[in-house]
Amino acid sequence: MSLTYLEAIREAQAQALREDPRVFIYGQDVGAFGGAFKATKNLAKEFPGRVLDSPISEDAMVGLAIGAAIEGLRPIVEMQFADFSTVGFNQIVNQAATLFWRTQVACPLTVRLPFGGTSGSGPFHSQSLEAIYAHYPGLVVLTPATVEDAYSMLLAAVAIDDPVIFCEHKLLYYHLKAEKLPREALPVGKARIAREGRDLTVVTYSAMVHEALAAATELATEGWEIEVVDLRSIKPLDTDTVVASVARTGRLLCVGEAWPWGGVTAEVIARVTAEGFGLLDAPPQRLNAKDTPVPYHPNLWAAHRPTSRSIAAAARNLLRQ
Amino acid sequence: MLQTAAMLPADPRRALPDAYRFMLRARLLDDKFAALYRAGKIHGGVFLGRGQEALSAALGVSLEKSDVFAPLIRDAAGRLAFGETVLDAVRTYLGSALGPMRGRDGNVHRGYPRAGLLPMISHLGAMVSVVNGVLFARRMKGISGCVGAACLGEGATSTGSFHEALNQAAVEKLPLVLVIANNQFAYSTPNARQFACADLADKAVGYGVAAHAVDGTDLAACVATLGAAVAQARAGHGPQLVVAQLLRLCGHGEHDDAHYILPDLKNSSLGRDCLKVAETFLVQEKLASAGELAAWRAETIREIEEAVAQVQREPLPDPFTESWTALTTQDLAEGNE
Numbered sequence: 001m002s003l004t005y006l007e008a009i010r011e012a013q014a015q016a017l018r019e020d021p022r023v024f025i026y027g028q029d030v031g032a033f034g035g036a037f038k039a040t041k042n043l044a045k046e047f048p049g050r051v052l053d054s055p056i057s058e059d060a061m062v063g064l065a066i067g068a069a070i071e072g073l074r075p076i077v078e079m080q081f082a083d084f085s086t087v088g089f090n091q092i093v094n095q096a097a098t099l100f101w102r103t104q105v106a107c108p109l110t111v112r113l114p115f116g117g118t119s120g121s122g123p124f125h126s127q128s129l130e131a132i133y134a135h136y137p138g139l140v141v142l143t144p145a146t147v148e149d150a151y152s153m154l155l156a157a158v159a160i161d162d163p164v165i166f167c168e169h170k171l172l173y174y175h176l177k178a179e180k181l182p183r184e185a186l187p188v189g190k191a192r193i194a195r196e197g198r199d200l201t202v203v204t205y206s207a208m209v210h211e212a213l214a215a216a217t218e219l220a221t222e223g224w225e226i227e228v229v230d231l232r233s234i235k236p237l238d239t240d241t242v243v244a245s246v247a248r249t250g251r252l253l254c255v256g257e258a259w260p261w262g263g264v265t266a267e268v269i270a271r272v273t274a275e276g277f278g279l280l281d282a283p284p285q286r287l288n289a290k291d292t293p294v295p296y297h298p299n300l301w302a303a304h305r306p307t308s309r310s311i312a313a314a315a316r317n318l319l320r321q
Numbered sequence: 322m323l324q325t326a327a328m329l330p331a332d333p334r335r336a337l338p339d340a341y342r343f344m345l346r347a348r349l350l351d352d353k354f355a356a357l358y359r360a361g362k363i364h365g366g367v368f369l370g371r372g373q374e375a376l377s378a379a380l381g382v383s384l385e386k387s388d389v390f391a392p393l394i395r396d397a398a399g400r401l402a403f404g405e406t407v408l409d410a411v412r413t414y415l416g417s418a419l420g421p422m423r424g425r426d427g428n429v430h431r432g433y434p435r436a437g438l439l440p441m442i443s444h445l446g447a448m449v450s451v452v453n454g455v456l457f458a459r460r461m462k463g464i465s466g467c468v469g470a471a472c473l474g475e476g477a478t479s480t481g482s483f484h485e486a487l488n489q490a491a492v493e494k495l496p497l498v499l500v501i502a503n504n505q506f507a508y509s510t511p512n513a514r515q516f517a518c519a520d521l522a523d524k525a526v527g528y529g530v531a532a533h534a535v536d537g538t539d540l541a542a543c544v545a546t547l548g549a550a551v552a553q554a555r556a557g558h559g560p561q562l563v564v565a566q567l568l569r570l571c572g573h574g575e576h577d578d579a580h581y582i583l584p585d586l587k588n589s590s591l592g593r594d595c596l597k598v599a600e601t602f603l604v605q606e607k608l609a610s611a612g613e614l615a616a617w618r619a620e621t622i623r624e625i626e627e628a629v630a631q632v633q634r635e636p637l638p639d640p641f642t643e644s645w646t647a648l649t650t651q652d653l654a655e656g657n658e
Binding site for chain 2: 024049050054055057058059060061062063064065066067068069070071072073075087090091094095097098099100101102103105106137138140160161162188189235236237
């Protein structure tokens with residue numbers, strides 16, 4: 001039996017609903033229809049009254065989940081697309097994220113954001129918003145890159161007593177497969193060495209991990225050994241694992257599918273230069289999407305986001321320095 | 322912490338002296354905050370409820386302790402009636418480390434979420450769906466018979482949050498009582514620049530919820546109307562929208578001289594002082610004597626002075642012992658150097 005990244009997300013939700021009566025799912029079309037991507041397929045039937053369609057009201061969806069969290073439940077809110085979470089942004093960053101600090105009452109809430117580009121999706125169904133959520137205090141921001149992490153980190157997200165922004169990449173939904181669900185996992189907040197190498201460190205997360213691994217495979221044919229660090233969690237960010245990797249390789253390339261300004265790649269470079277400047281044999285580099293909305297046409301989209309090819313090219317430039 | 326809330330007796334008239342006393346406490350507490358503000362003793366703004374005490378107190382006395390309440394900035398009376406103490410109000414305004422917000426938040430941003438008193442954020446309309454969530458969760462847990470109340474001004478009816486939350490409450494048939502105090506000005510913006518419908522209560526039809534209109538300067542009318550709205554919600558008849566007409570008898574905050582409120586409006590029936598209207602009514606109806614009113618006032622002033630004196634001796638928040646993390650999960654927190 002094999003299962004996809006999307007099926008792992010469904011299974012994690014089923015498991016959370018099964019093991020904890022406080023869990024419920026609220027979002028647009030998540031009920032009988034099973035969600036726009038089928039991440040809640042059959043769950044409404046399996047767990048009657050606990051997987052509920054919401055009106056198209058992202059603000060009120062998150063507000064309701066916060067009220068339920070105050071009351072001791074553990075809501076999972078599905079945003080149909082991460083892009084639409086901006087309509088609920090106020091409730092997430094000003095209400096959920098401030099509640100514990102202001103009142104000492106925890107806000108155990110998971111907001112699932114199906115995010116990232118897929119071919120033909122265009123400016124409003126492709127966004128990567130992890131950095132803007134990570135900017136706010138009071139939120140945990142997770143970005144699983146593998147089927148196993150999608151499962152175990154979503155279960156962890158539901159168990160965490162703080163609001164969690166769970167960024168699940170739509171490009172990984174169908175094609176990424178695993179043989180079985182994991183029994184154990186790295187703790188949330190720990191990065192993973194996805195591939196070991198000694199010449200250059202690529203730090204990335206989510207779908208870009210797979211682009212980076214493909215680039216590393218390509219560069220291996222040229223004799224380079226590339227280390228790929230999968231951050232797994234954007235906030236907290238595992239600086240120790242990143243700095244330790246840079247200590248081994250001396251070169252850092254940060255890759256993110258999000259826009260460049262003030263994002264995760266900038267944060268990683270800031271931390272490495274502050275904490276490990278002497279470890280660097282060359283200036284740290286980063287590769288992001290272009291600073292425009294995400295384009296619709298595949299020709300443009302393929303050039304807008306980093307790919308294994310552009311990552312390999314950036315790595316070659318850095319290796320020459 | 323919260324004290325036992327007043328219960329609405331079977332005869333609503335019997336609730337009037339109690340409701341009046343919450344109005345009086347709120348008014349005198351507001352007067353004290355204004356004085357402390359002018360004396361430079363309060364950091365940040367001061368936001369008063371003058372002219373809105375009848376509506377607010379009427380809601381507060383209509384709720385039970387097991388209900389949930391999201392007051393707004395002019396709801397000192399309702400808060401007190403729901404069970405907030407004068408001490409905690411003073412502590413929050415003066416930033417006492419012993420208050421519910423411990424200096425992390427101030428003035429009207431105070432509450433005890435687990436006790437059903439939700440501390441407002443400043444983004445208008447945002448608390449309504451949170452009240453929905455508490456009610457939704459209680460229903461999911463099999464708890465019945467509670468009501469959730471949220472207070473807004475007429476300006477907040479222009480927000481998307483208001484629309485989303487009222488529609489959501491209607492879809493879920495939640496026992497929500499949404500109280501709109503139309504005090505004629507959202508900060509300085511008059512009704513004519515805020516909405517174009519003839520009456521805000523007409524909005525209820527569009528959401529499929531019940532509507533109640535009330536003269537917000539009349540305590541007896543407010544107690545009767547809010548009592549009925551809360552009872553309807555509690556009986557399972559879904560969300561209730563209450564729209565009260567009144568006038569804010571002060572600025573938006575104490576920094577605002579409210580020069581834009583013109584004398585014609587102040588001299589109209591909307592501009593009556595609800596506290597004086599209530600006093601006249603109580604005496605006329607023999608629900609209280611002039612002597613009792615004077616005694617209550619003296620007793621309340623003493624209570625407030627004692628609370629302020631006590632809080633002024635309390636410790637202030639200390640940046641060196643402050644826990645600078647916004648997460649309850651300590652091992653996921655970062656940036657605490």
